[in-house]
Amino acid sequence: MDFMLTKQHEMARTLFKEFAEKEVKPLAQEVDETEVFPRGTVEKMAKAGFLGIPVPKEYGGQGCDPLTYAMCVEELSKVCGTTGVIVSAHTSLCCDPIMTYGTEEQKQKYLVPLAKGEKIGAFGLTEPGAGTDAQGQQTKAVLDGDEWVLNGSKIFITNGKEADVYVIFAVTDVVTDAKGRSKKMISAFIVEKGTPGFTFGTKEKKMGIRGSSTYELIFTDCRIPKENLLGKEGKGFGIAMHTLDGGRIGIASQALGLAEGALERTIEYVKERKQFGRAIGAFQNTQFQLADMATKVQAAQLLVYKAAVAKATQKVYSVEAAMAKLYAAEVAMEVTTKAVQLHGGYGYIREYDVERMMRDAKITEIYEGTSEVQRMVISGSLLK
């Protein structure tokens, strides 16, 4: 048991922090107001190596551990929730499954440019009728000669339209199990932007993470090469679930960063703001609120880091990831809400950062598996 970060981790954190303060923070408000994907920041992050942190060096990445990657998302999210999720979706949901399930050819072709940040990645699982119930897929893929033909659509895809490489899930077969129930066989595919028959639909207008590009993907007789099947045919559901285990650590890191950022801002604010002739930090209510917030943030951080370490050291880490995401997201929601309160009327004004953090925090309880899904995962393992 060791709660000390290594020297490398400390150095990495310093690097992320400096980048976030210098490059991300000044743009955070504008990105939120304009709802424009921060392309320039993404290019700078690519140069700095932030888009391939846990990918081995031989595939163009940094060869760091999942904890380093979690800290990167955390530090970025302290100043901008949008930037945090761009890195998280790209790394956890697109690089990771190709790294884990891809063939050598697929890794060379797709993982290398993704890890170098030359290309951006995204993950297409959700459909209008298949959110939490991911088995309810309607998108189909049919093998025609040496090409797969995709038909269907996906919604709420983070990095949609901005990304070049997409990991897409589709039904390739329906089988009847021993009990006579029909079961959809789902497979995973790598689809490139620009493939004929692959277009983008609605851009969603969101409450928070407004600079994150959330699009509908549409597949109309979209033909992709046979070799773009990722992993084994019919094994897509397992690939999706395993990928989401990792992704949840990324989102937990984003939630943690949002909570820490809001707490930092609030501590500064209550020292400066005066009422009744003294700083509002001198009032015991403020002090106790901050004590609760800081304690919860610390607890969330330990859960998140534990899950990140588990990803590096354990074969299965679903429960650790689910607990980290569940708790960090709920802490983010609570802490950002309290941060707005402690700012008083100013906290409700868009010139101050905390209202944005509160809007950004809510999504962490919903995407990459709602809090309820996390509770299903956790309780399922308890009652095995």
Next chain:
Amino acid sequence: MNIQDYKGVFVFAQQVDNVLSGIALELVGKGKDLAKDLNTEVTAVLVGSDVKGLADELAEYGADKVIVVDDPELKEYRTEPYAHALSSVIDEFKPEIFLVGATAIGRDLGPRVSARIHTGLTADCTQLDIGDFPINPVPGKEQLHNQLLMTRPAFGGNTIATIACPDFRPQMATVRPGVMQKAPKEAGKKAVVVEFNPGFTPNDKYVEILEVVKAVSDVADIMDAKILVSGGRGVGSPENFKILEDLAEVLGGTVSCSRAVVDAGWKPKDLQVGQTGKTVRPNVYFAIGISGAIQHVAGMEEADVIIAINKDETAPIFEVADYGIVGDLNKIVPALTEKLKAELAAK
């Protein structure tokens, strides 16, 4: 009141601007059926100013007799003189049954008349039969025959009530337009025309009409449409909505769409059906090239009849559709339009 004195089926023949409303002919048609069961005649009551010329049209659709109340005071519909006209006709001619269309005019007029002559009125009926009351004999209670059994949906269509009016006459009902059938037209047929004027003396209940405004809307409100021809992304292009418009035109329906179509910029947002659009309850809903995600279905599942056309047999729309065709909408929709055109022309 002596119930035996009341005979015959009367219908109010609504006219506006000296043109008979469709409901007038529907009521004559229904009245004829009821009169046949009672072995009596159907009489149309025509109220207005210079409206005698409309009597022949009522005769051609089955009226045996037309009572005309003609007076300058009746030029435009007003509650008081019209209620006076009908009440006077009822007092004079003593019909057994009196039907009024459940239009804006009829819903105003029916209750006034029934209160004035002290009888029962059932509103917005969708079915009328001649039968026994109580329908099933009750021990110790006399079962009356040849009663008008008036059936209407109540509580927003969630229950169906059958109502009778055994002790008072006439048995009055307002009838929902579009439910009853006109009788086939018999050209040249004449009816007995009786002119009756009870006299009209303006009093303080006579309202003064300042202006009549006829609304013309260019965009039909999809929430009012009885037939909706709705297209989704599967329609493929804004130009291709032409085939849906053709179908809608033949059926007298309106075109609506799914969110995907609005997002693609093919149709305006006020035609969108679904959770973030409008909730519609038409009699018939065509879902053409719409996959049927719950976000859309939530806005149209209350339609009486849902017809789905989609090339994907596993599309969720088929779970809510009453009728479905798996196939290419570009072939099916025009073929359907042609067939319907021929079918309707034959009627």
